[in-house]
Amino acid sequence: MISRIACLGGIYSNHLALEAALRDISQRGVDAIYCLGDLGGFGPYPDRIFPLLEKHQVQCIQGNYDHSIGHGLEDCQCGYTDPEDNYYAQVSYDYTLANTSRKNRDFLRDLPDQLQLSLGPFQLLLSHGSPRRVNEFLWESTTSSHFLEHLARQSEVDIITTTHTGIKWQRQLDGPRWFVNVGVLGRPENDGTTAVWYTLLEAHAAQDLQVQFIPVEYDHQQLAREMKEERLPDEFIETILTGWWTTCLEVLPSKERRQGRY
Amino acid sequence: MTVNLEHSGKPVLHLDHLDHLWFQVAGTVCNLTCHHCFISCSPKNHNFGFLSLATVQEYLEQSVSRGVKEYYFTGGEPFLNPEMVSILATTLHYGPATVLTNATVLKDSWLTTLANAEAESRYSLEFRVSIDGYSPETNDPIRGDGTFQRAIEGIQQLVQFGFLPIITATRTWPDSQDLEILEAFTKTLEAIGYKRPRIKLLPTLQIGAEEQRTHGYRETERITAEMLTDYDLDQFVCHHSRIVTDRGVHVCPILIEAPDSLLGQSLEEADQPFTLTHGACYTCYQYGAICTNPSSPSTPTRKIPDPGSP
Numbered sequence: 001m002i003s004r005i006a007c008l009g010g011i012y013s014n015h016l017a018l019e020a021a022l023r024d025i026s027q028r029g030v031d032a033i034y035c036l037g038d039l040g041g042f043g044p045y046p047d048r049i050f051p052l053l054e055k056h057q058v059q060c061i062q063g064n065y066d067h068s069i070g071h072g073l074e075d076c077q078c079g080y081t082d083p084e085d086n087y088y089a090q091v092s093y094d095y096t097l098a099n100t101s102r103k104n105r106d107f108l109r110d111l112p113d114q115l116q117l118s119l120g121p122f123q124l125l126l127s128h129g130s131p132r133r134v135n136e137f138l139w140e141s142t143t144s145s146h147f148l149e150h151l152a153r154q155s156e157v158d159i160i161t162t163t164h165t166g167i168k169w170q171r172q173l174d175g176p177r178w179f180v181n182v183g184v185l186g187r188p189e190n191d192g193t194t195a196v197w198y199t200l201l202e203a204h205a206a207q208d209l210q211v212q213f214i215p216v217e218y219d220h221q222q223l224a225r226e227m228k229e230e231r232l233p234d235e236f237i238e239t240i241l242t243g244w245w246t247t248c249l250e251v252l253p254s255k256e257r258r259q260g261r262y
Numbered sequence: 263m264t265v266n267l268e269h270s271g272k273p274v275l276h277l278d279h280l281d282h283l284w285f286q287v288a289g290t291v292c293n294l295t296c297h298h299c300f301i302s303c304s305p306k307n308h309n310f311g312f313l314s315l316a317t318v319q320e321y322l323e324q325s326v327s328r329g330v331k332e333y334y335f336t337g338g339e340p341f342l343n344p345e346m347v348s349i350l351a352t353t354l355h356y357g358p359a360t361v362l363t364n365a366t367v368l369k370d371s372w373l374t375t376l377a378n379a380e381a382e383s384r385y386s387l388e389f390r391v392s393i394d395g396y397s398p399e400t401n402d403p404i405r406g407d408g409t410f411q412r413a414i415e416g417i418q419q420l421v422q423f424g425f426l427p428i429i430t431a432t433r434t435w436p437d438s439q440d441l442e443i444l445e446a447f448t449k450t451l452e453a454i455g456y457k458r459p460r461i462k463l464l465p466t467l468q469i470g471a472e473e474q475r476t477h478g479y480r481e482t483e484r485i486t487a488e489m490l491t492d493y494d495l496d497q498f499v500c501h502h503s504r505i506v507t508d509r510g511v512h513v514c515p516i517l518i519e520a521p522d523s524l525l526g527q528s529l530e531e532a533d534q535p536f537t538l539t540h541g542a543c544y545t546c547y548q549y550g551a552i553c554t555n556p557s558s559p560s561t562p563t564r565k566i567p568d569p570g571s572p
Contacts, residue, residue, distance in 0.1 A: 082556065083444065133496075137557060137558065139386075139557055141358060141384065141386035142331075142358040142385070142386055142557050142558060143357075144329075144330060144331055146327075146330065147281070147357070150329025151329075249458070251556055253388065254425065255385075257426055257458070258426065
């Protein structure tokens with residue numbers, strides 16, 4: 001029976017953070033590793049993450065970015081509404097599409113959009129944005145608890161996991177049920193530190209789910225050098241080096257926006 | 263399947279899920295008389311009345327079992343409602359709240375209470391402030407003499423209390439000028455000390471006062487069944503929203519004056535399909551998700567192309 005898993009959120013081509021996270025997970029020991037999608041985007045050399053995922057048998061679902069890259073669409077379907085956010089998203093998307101091999105694009109195209117599994121006594125759903133929409137933003141400050149309970153009832157699961165927004169959070173619901181945004185490995189979460197995050201979930205008995213957010217330190221200076229080599233936007237590199245988001249800010253609700261610098 | 267056809271061939275849309283519950287909390291009463299207002303609000307328009315805290319709370323309670331995600335408050339000018347501060351503070355116990363205001367009547371004591379209420383809540387309180395130009399010369403002809411300066415002072419007041427208001431401007435210029443006008447707005451707001459302005463552009467709705475200012479919808483500007491082929495229905499506000507007024511529950515915030523918009527007295531009664539016959543439905547179709555905040559967009563996910571097709 002699976003009772004302890006690691007959930008990785010968006011990787012965004014950050015192969016150095018992925019490598020560090022997988023090393024950490026190996027030391028801690030888990031029954032299985034999952035990735036909730038958005039494997040590419042933002043970072044350099046998108047093909048470098050795939051051998052790592054294969055070596056560690058990471059089971060992935062498809063994010064909006066993976067759907068776009070896999071099908072060769074024109075943009076990432078990230079859900080931004082601001083013209084400047086869309087400009088940077090497009091720069092990143094065009095680079096990622098051009099630098100992802102055919103084999104890896106096929107891999108992304110064929111990923112399932114969700115996975116359901118048993119974690120100890122619980123049913124757990126892995127989804128990217130939400131169980132109902134791949135690019136839905138479920139922010140902590142703009143998602144009511146009764147809405148999350150509705151999603152859990154509709155999905156007939158005890159635990160919903162997502163990524164997509166880029167900021168980890170969790171909430172215990174009536175039932176008890178749980179909602180967990182597992183965070184992302186791809187970039188820091190707008191808190192002024194350079195660490196990125198993944199999540200450990202462990203369940204042995206009914207009523208008892210342990211959610212542990214794990215910070216990952218990695219060679220972010222090296223990532224910044226590689227991003228510069230690949231002529232990715234200086235604004236992206238600044239985020240990696242400082243921990244503050246510089247783009248894609250318009251979709252943040254006010255509570256989350258106030259925690260950042262920009 | 264959430265769309266089907268009437269015998270007349272008009273598309274009928276079902277409520278998918280009640281994500282956003284709106285409240286016409288100040289009715290049609292406003293301290294301003296904007297020339298583009300789609301429900302012709304003014305100091306003398308009492309067509310719709312205020313909602314009391316007790317009424318709002320009754321619907322908030324109903325909303326729990328329906329899994330509502332967010333709450334929105336509009337008018338008129340919501341802060342003319344004497345219970346507005348209590349209504350927002352109460353709502354923050356249920357979920358995130360957004361209030362659409364012209365920011366010309368705000369009091370420091372209210373903002374102190376609301377800043378505290380938001381700090382104690384896990385949810386965001388968003389202010390959406392309507393101004394329709396980046397200068398008195400571009401704003402005041404639409405919203406009234408002196409309104410630009412008063413709104414700017416209101417925005418400064420909100421920023422001083424730690425809020426990050428979303429500035430909403432109705433697009434009374436050609437779409438092609440969006441980028442330069444956004445830039446002008448940003449400069450204006452930064453100059454008054456709002457260092458990270460958030461801006462949302464809205465389309466005009468050719469009804470109410472705007473119909474007099476420019477023109478109404480042409481007969482051809484209507485939704486047909488063909489137009490909905492492969493269309494993401496979530497772009498329609500009525501696919502995921504309803505609004506409470508002092509008359510009951512209506513289909514969407516835009517059409518409250520249309521007789522067919524009143525769907526019932528409870529959220530359960532209002533969970534019924536609506537026929538998309540109005541010109542304003544066409545604007546919703548064209549622009550999509552026009553009423554929601556940028557943090558909750560309903561961005562379409564494209565239909566997956568057939569791998570066998572070129």
